[in-house]
Amino acid sequence: MVKVGIIGGSGLEDPRILENPAEVLVQTPYGEPTSSFKCGQINGVEVAILSRHGRMHTIPPSQVNNRANIWAIQHLGCTHILATTACGSLREEIDRGDLVILDQFIDFTRHRAVTFFESFEPHHMKHTPMADPFNAGLRALFIETARELNLRFHETGTVITIEGPRFSTRAESRMFRVWGADVINMSVAPEAALANELGIPYAAVAMSTDFDSWKTDEEPVTWGDVLNVFNGNVHNVIDLLVRMLPKLK
Numbered sequence: 001m002v003k004v005g006i007i008g009g010s011g012l013e014d015p016r017i018l019e020n021p022a023e024v025l026v027q028t029p030y031g032e033p034t035s036s037f038k039c040g041q042i043n044g045v046e047v048a049i050l051s052r053h054g055r056m057h058t059i060p061p062s063q064v065n066n067r068a069n070i071w072a073i074q075h076l077g078c079t080h081i082l083a084t085t086a087c088g089s090l091r092e093e094i095d096r097g098d099l100v101i102l103d104q105f106i107d108f109t110r111h112r113a114v115t116f117f118e119s120f121e122p123h124h125m126k127h128t129p130m131a132d133p134f135n136a137g138l139r140a141l142f143i144e145t146a147r148e149l150n151l152r153f154h155e156t157g158t159v160i161t162i163e164g165p166r167f168s169t170r171a172e173s174r175m176f177r178v179w180g181a182d183v184i185n186m187s188v189a190p191e192a193a194l195a196n197e198l199g200i201p202y203a204a205v206a207m208s209t210d211f212d213s214w215k216t217d218e219e220p221v222t223w224g225d226v227l228n229v230f231n232g233n234v235h236n237v238i239d240l241l242v243r244m245l246p247k248l249k
Helices: 066-075 136-148 170-179 188-197 223-248
Strands: 003-007 019-024 037-042 045-050 080-089 099-101 104-108 158-162 183-185 202-210
Touching: 003 066, 003 223, 037 223, 045 066, 045 223, 066 188, 080 188, 080 223, 099 136, 099 223, 104 170, 104 188, 136 202, 136 223, 158 170, 158 188, 183 202, 188 202, 202 223
Parallel strands: 003 045, 003 080, 080 202, 104 158, 158 183
Antiparallel strands: 019 037, 037 045, 080 183, 099 202
């Protein structure tokens, strides 16, 4: 039976979307997840929705307990993970409000627990393949559904995840562009890696809200800018997930 863990998912908790909602608390060996789960059905599909930064967005990026979040999602019996995230654009062609179906990440975090494997049993090393960290089948469904909805989107994109909570300097932003990153955020890389370690198919859709700090012909990003663009376009992400979920049944 398909059950989908949704990380982020702002707006999906709306009772007009989430049927038979129930609040579920999960305790994990890694501490508490960043919020309780809202469980129920969306278009007939069982879902468990987690607020990455807490219900009131009180948890900074570096303090998100990614291991507890991913472990709890597996514990709830989820067979797939879909994540949503805001991001900054590092490319002229990725405009504000555009969606990006991520296919690669660069992990530039420095202070987070990024693996479940803190020690190895003798002769049982755990080195998880990570060449293609975002599940191809889920990505294909994101792309197909975005086309059906006539959304502005990009079929591929490399996200660089930075520590935060500060934004990049101009020098850092330019460096990330040279490295081949297309968008930048503060969350996806640890999630994707941990989901892969547990063998849970994971895919993420990113919404571009700003141009980070590399452009010199406009003001660098502020949190207010991010919120304005996100709130004005989040309905597209909600529509994408609601339309896509029944395709997983």
